[in-house]
Amino acid sequence: MAKRYSKEKNKKIKIVIGICFISISICIIALYIWKYYNIKKTIDYNTEVEIVSENIVDENPTIIEENIENEQIENEKKQEEIKKIGQYNVIGKIIIDKIELEDVILEKTTDTSLNLGLTKFWGPGINKPGNVSITGHNYKIERSKLFSELDKLQKGDTFELEDMNKNLIIYKIYNKYTVDPEDTSCIDQNNDGRREVTLITCTKGAQKRIIIKAREN
Numbered sequence: 001m002a003k004r005y006s007k008e009k010n011k012k013i014k015i016v017i018g019i020c021f022i023s024i025s026i027c028i029i030a031l032y033i034w035k036y037y038n039i040k041k042t043i044d045y046n047t048e049v050e051i052v053s054e055n056i057v058d059e060n061p062t063i064i065e066e067n068i069e070n071e072q073i074e075n076e077k078k079q080e081e082i083k084k085i086g087q088y089n090v091i092g093k094i095i096i097d098k099i100e101l102e103d104v105i106l107e108k109t110t111d112t113s114l115n116l117g118l119t120k121f122w123g124p125g126i127n128k129p130g131n132v133s134i135t136g137h138n139y140k141i142e143r144s145k146l147f148s149e150l151d152k153l154q155k156g157d158t159f160e161l162e163d164m165n166k167n168l169i170i171y172k173i174y175n176k177y178t179v180d181p182e183d184t185s186c187i188d189q190n191n192d193g194r195r196e197v198t199l200i201t202c203t204k205g206a207q208k209r210i211i212i213k214a215r216e217n
Contacts, residue, residue, distance in 0.1 A: 088113045092126030094134065096159040099149040105161075109135055117144055121200060122187040126163040133187045133198040138210075147201035153212055161197060171197050171214035178208040186211045 083090050088106040095102045105126065109119040114137055123132035136147035153159075155173050162168045179186065186198050199212035 085116050086112065088116065088119075090164075091120060092164060093162040094118060094159060095162070096153070098157050098159075099145075099152050101145060101149070103144045103146070105134055115141070117141075118146060123189065123198075126161050127167055127169045127195060129193045129195055131187065131189050131196040131198055133200055135200040138201045138204070147199065150199060150201045150212060151203075151210055153199075158217055159197075159214065169195060170217040171195070172217040173212055173214045175211075175213040177211050178203060179211055181206075181209055183209070186213070 082104050085104065085106060088108065090104040091107050092105045093103065094105060103118055106113045106117050106119045109121045113119045114135070118134055118136040120126075121133040121135040124130035126132060136150075138146070138148055138150065140146060140148045153173060153176065155176060157173045158170050159173075160168055160170050186200065190196055195216040197214045199214070201210050202208070203210055
């Protein structure tokens with residue numbers, strides 16, 4: 001009787017061990033399958049990312065080229081727009097970095113043109129030998145700050161004039177003073193062939209005129 005009981009007990013133990021072994025085997029196989037699936041998924045994802053990146057790189061030169069072309073078109077349109085303001089032709093441009101001014105210069109000075117921008121008052125063409133005088137109001141308009149900050153300039157400061165042929169010349173300020181409105185001696189012409197520029201605007205209250213004198217640097 002004892003022997004029979006012992007055999008049944010051993011049989012049950014073997015069955016339990018067998019079940020445990022099978023369960024462990026199934027778990028190990030499932031783990032390997034899970035790892036394989038995740039590794040494959042990661043590889044597939046990285047491959048897709050590389051393909052997308054390659055497509056982006058391939059497209060970038062085209063996009064950049066189109067952007068450059070569009071920018072050039074816009075610049076050309078802007079240049080067309082500033083050839084004339086109102087009924088007045090543009091004859092050049094002034095750039096004064098110190099007061100962050102970049103504006104066109106209109107061909108002549110009238111009450112109307114002064115309300116539109118900076119104007120040539122007297123003298124030769126832009127960047128031509130002689131003394132060209134440029135005038136403007138001392139307040140801002142919607143399109144430009146005009147000469148509203150001209151009083152901030154001092155001796156030794158520089159600015160640039162650009163003519164319609166895109167020739168750019170740097171001028172250095174050598175004198176600054178105020179005069180009565182009737183005093184026009186600042187527009188007198190020199191006879192030595194030098195390029196000179198006279199900038200003119202009113203003081204606050206328009207009692208005097210601020211005169212900035214500059215020569216080619």
